[in-house]
Amino acid sequence: MEKDFLPQGDHVRQLLVNATITTTNINALLRDKGVFLGHIEKNNSIPLLMKTLISPSDFRDLHEAQKKKEDTIKFRTATIKCTNEVDLSKVFSNSVDLGSKIKEAHKYEPNFKLLGTPTFYLEDDTAVFDYKIERDNYLENWTSNKTEHAGKVFVKKSKEGTLELSVEQNSTSKETILINELIVGEVKKLLKSESFIKPDEDFIRIKFRDFTNAQRIQFFYSFTKDFCIYLKFLSITDIDLYLDEEQESHKDIKALVDEIDSLRINGRGLQNNPLLKNNLYHDKLIVASISLKFSFDIRGVKGAANLIVAFPDYISKRSNEAELQISLNFTIEKEHKRTTTETQLRKEIYAFVEKHKISNYTLFKSS
Known part of the structure; x- marks a missing residue:
């Protein structure tokens, strides 16, 4: 987003009506300017801002809010057993021609290009493949018609003698999903x-198919425990809930749920909702996604963390082959924003999330 002018009028409207810019973002901007509205809906606030010039720092904050929403990083992980001791520096010493792999995967010229010539490197006993792509996006408005998206693949050894592979992908780019699968294929070939x-x-x-309905809920609910020394669980805030047509509803809730196909529940303290808390109902309930809110304190740096554990392909396609995906995002308190970044926090916390996920998968999966 490099422009030689600041937006006003309709250009401001194009930015602010974007769904990734919330009323909270706009209200914070107005409040900093000393403007307080009784009703902060966009219909009231945007016309006021259209009549003004937004300062460079205001515009940067709004654009970062938009990018933060769009560029949520999501993780998928997998493990594989090794026949003998693996020397990562030996396995990943050869370069990977990712550009050629991308061309081979497309019959026609793709609408994106790989930036640079990325290859594996070692960092803290982990082999890392870090890349960026630039994508043509002609549906974007005036702010940009090209967008950059990043992805990473990590391969590390566990103490149990297995290799753990983590895939980090940009949530708005299907291209990174394709590239990650190409890299995973290369990892398997090298091994x-x-x-x-x-x-x-x-x-x-x-x-998704690794659990029964009840086991899946228990797996999701395991994240409400204090599994990390830096996190304090506050509440479940969102749940994607479906009803299993093949299971008979428990008599206590039969009248309530038999006419419902799916529910998206938003609120506070959903972990105490009787529909979800009572395990007598769990055979009928399919939970595909859960969002959890935590407070965090990492050596004095404080704020809020949002953990989303989900099977997105079940939500979009009802696929029993849907793979688990995790995202972890942070809101850092204002006075600490200059001392750390979300990337640093995510790197520190995610190891706890991953350890908890693996142990509880082993505990709750179907035999």
Whole structure:
């Protein structure tokens, strides 16, 4: 977003009506300017701002709010057993020609290009593949018709002798999903070429079908426990809930739920909702996504954290092969924003999330 002018009039409207800019963002901007409205809906606030010039710092804050919403980082992880000790520096010493792999995967010229020539590097006993793409986006408004998206693939050894593979992808870019799968394919090829894994072995991923309805709810609810020394659980804020047509409703809730296909529940303290808390009802309930709110304190840096644990392909496609996906985002208190970044916080906290996820998957999955 490099422009040689500041927006006003209709250009301001184009930015502010974007769904990623919330009334809270706009109200904070107005409040900083000393403007207080009785009703902060966009119909009231945007006409006022259209008549003014937004300062460079205001515009930067709004644009960052938009980018933060769009560029939520999401993680998918998998493990694979190794036949013998793996030397990551040896396995990933050869370069990967990702540009050629992308061309081979497309019959026609893709609408994005790979930036630079990324390859694997070692960091803290982890092999990392870090890349960026630039995508043509002709549906964007005046702020930009090109967008950058990043992705990462991590491969590290566990103490149990397995390899753990983590995929980090940009939530608004299907292209990063494709590229990540290409890299994962290369990882498998490299491991097989060195005979570190059996020819028929594949990465084990957490799938929707790995749980019964009741087990899946127990797995989701396990994240309400204090699994990290830096996090304090506050509440469940969102749940995607569906009803299993093949299961008979419990008599206590039969009249309530039998006419419902799905529910998206928003609120505070949903962990105490009797529909979800009582395990007598769980066989009928399919939970596909859960959002949890925490407060965090990492060596004096404080704020709020939002953890989303979900099977997105079940929500969009009702696929039983849907893979578990996790996102972790932070709101840092104003006085601490200059001392850390979301990336640093995510790197520190996610190891706890991953350890908890694996242990509870083992505990609750179907035998």
